[in-house]
Amino acid sequence: MAVTIRDIANELKISHTTVSRVLRGKGENFISDATRNKVMQLAQAMGYQPNRIARALVTGHTNLIALIGAHLYTPYSAQVAFQLAQELKRNHYELIVRTMEEDSDERHLLAAPQFPVDGMIAFDYPLGAIEFSDNTGSPSPAIVGMGAYFLEQTDTVEIDLFSVTLEAVQHLVEIGCRRIAYLVSQKCNQIGDDRHDAYQRVIEESGLQPHYIVTYGESRNAYYQTVINACQHADRPDGIFCHNDDMAIGAYRALCDLGLKVPTDVALVGCDGIEDTEYLERPITTIMQPIKEMCALAWKFLKQRIQEPDYPPQRVVLQPKLVIRASSQR
Numbered sequence: 001m002a003v004t005i006r007d008i009a010n011e012l013k014i015s016h017t018t019v020s021r022v023l024r025g026k027g028e029n030f031i032s033d034a035t036r037n038k039v040m041q042l043a044q045a046m047g048y049q050p051n052r053i054a055r056a057l058v059t060g061h062t063n064l065i066a067l068i069g070a071h072l073y074t075p076y077s078a079q080v081a082f083q084l085a086q087e088l089k090r091n092h093y094e095l096i097v098r099t100m101e102e103d104s105d106e107r108h109l110l111a112a113p114q115f116p117v118d119g120m121i122a123f124d125y126p127l128g129a130i131e132f133s134d135n136t137g138s139p140s141p142a143i144v145g146m147g148a149y150f151l152e153q154t155d156t157v158e159i160d161l162f163s164v165t166l167e168a169v170q171h172l173v174e175i176g177c178r179r180i181a182y183l184v185s186q187k188c189n190q191i192g193d194d195r196h197d198a199y200q201r202v203i204e205e206s207g208l209q210p211h212y213i214v215t216y217g218e219s220r221n222a223y224y225q226t227v228i229n230a231c232q233h234a235d236r237p238d239g240i241f242c243h244n245d246d247m248a249i250g251a252y253r254a255l256c257d258l259g260l261k262v263p264t265d266v267a268l269v270g271c272d273g274i275e276d277t278e279y280l281e282r283p284i285t286t287i288m289q290p291i292k293e294m295c296a297l298a299w300k301f302l303k304q305r306i307q308e309p310d311y312p313p314q315r316v317v318l319q320p321k322l323v324i325r326a327s328s329q330r
Contacts, residue, residue, distance in 0.1 A: 002049065003046045003047055003048045005019045005020050005023065007048075008039060008046060008048060018031060019039050019043075022035070022036050022039040022040065023039065023040075023092075025092040062116050062117060062118055063118065064095075064096055064116070065094070065096070065302065066097075066098055066117045066119070067080075067081055067095055067096070067097045067120075067123060068098050068100055068120055068121070068125055069099065069100070069122070069125045070099070070125050071099075071124070072099045072123075074244070074246055075245070076272040076274050076289070077123070079274065079275075079291055080291055080294075080295065081095065083291050083292055084121065084295040084299065086295075087295050087299040088299060091303070096117065118142070118306055119141045119144070119305065119306050120141055120142070120143050120144075121144050121146060121298050121302060122143065122144070122145045122150075122151070122154070123146055123147050124146075124147035124149045125147075141306075142302055142305035142306045142309065143155070143302075144156070144157065144298050144301045144302040144314075145157070146159075146294055146297075147159055147294070148194060155302070155314040156315045157297045157298045157301065157315075157316055157318065158315065158318065159289060159290070159294065159317075159318055160194070160317050161198070161271070161287070162194040164287050164319065164320045164322055165194060165199060165271075165287070166198045166201065166202055167322050168269050168271070168285075168322050169198065169203070169241050169269075170202050170206075171269065171285075171322065171328060172239040172241060172267055172269060172328065173202065173206050175267060175329075175330045176238075176330060177239030177267055178238060179208070179209075179236075179237045179238050179239070180199075180237060180239040180240070180241060181213045181240045182196070182199045182210070182212050183213045183215065183223065183226070183227065183240050183241070183243060183247045183248075183251055184212065184213070184214060184215070184243040184247075185215055185216075185218070186215070186216055195241075195243055195271065211237055215247070219246075219250075220246055220253075221250070222250070223246065223249075223250030223251060223254075224250040224253050224254045227254035228257070228258065231258055231266070232258065236260075237266060238266055238267065239267040239269075240267070240269070241271075242269065242270045242271060243271060244270065244271050245272040245273070245274045245276065245277050246274075248270030248284050248286065248327075249270075249277065249280075249284070251268060252268060252280060252284060255268070262282045263326070263328050263329060264330070267285075267328040267330065268285065268328060269284070269285045269327070269328055270285065270286040271286060271289075272289055273286050273288035273289050273320075277325075278325075282325075282326040282327045283325040283327065284325060284327040285322070285324050285328040286323055286325070287320045287321070288323045289320050290318045290320060293318060297316055297318075301314045
């Protein structure tokens with residue numbers, strides 16, 4: 001038989017209203033920390049599970065937040081999802097994750113009430129937020145965009161990859177690289193993408209020729225094969241800036257298998273700061289994303305929007321950090 005709020009209240013000899021408030025994260029001003037701790041500990045010990053449907057009917061909230069993105073299978077995205085889940089857990093919310101390709105016909109499923117969440121965080125996925133906010137009928141949940149790709153019309157935690165990419169590519173120039181390639185997917189190899197534009201600016205200002213290594217797959221093996229094909233010729237690059245760390249890892253393996261030394265023959269720089277990049281024979285220089293700060297601010301903005309739908313627009317710009325390691329130290 002399922003444990004109820006009244007069961008916890010009877011065991012502690014307090015009112016079921018007090019127990020209910022504690023489990024909903026309410027009553028901070030008049031319920032003592034000692035009582036709050038006792039309720040939470042006993043609820044966990046007794047295996048209490050809230051009836052989400054009943055609570056939603058009473059409060060109008062499901063305490064569910066959706067993370068929507070197009071590439072949530074990557075290690076970087078996994079780190080973001082984990083950090084965001086930790087933020088929500090501390091506030092008695094739960095995270096559900098929905099991978100949604102940008103050109104998918106399933107984007108209409110984000111409409112309420114088919115997708116019953118209190119709010120949504122669109123991570124590097126502006127089209128998801130557009131679809132979510134443009135549906136008619138039932139009111140849409142609150143929306144916050146975060147990451148390098150975002151919407152002007154939503155609350156936003158923006159990552160400025162332009163400035164730090166300037167620094168990263170300039171670093172390759174300064175260590176003596178003269179044929180610097182940009183390893184990038186076909187979709188992101190376009191004007192308007194921060195990393196693309198910053199790479200092109202540094203190359204042009206340095207009097208060098210741009211060299212794009214374009215990959216058409218979305219796996220480390222695809223990146224590996226692309227770099228193998230691009231670096232077997234005499235005019236191979238002597239430095240590679242990679243759109244993300246997965247590409248950098250695939251490139252690193254390809255260079256090693258070709259008998260090329262990193263960084264002596266080819267210097268390498270990635271982007272995102274995933275943990276894998278630290279545990280190679282030559283740890284990879286990377287752009288470290290401010291994941292913890294990004295997730296904390298996104299949740300702060302979303303919580304504010306849930307509580308006050310008419311609150312003024314919220315926006316902040318975060319700066320990543322270039323971390324120089326052995327892969328680009330000549």
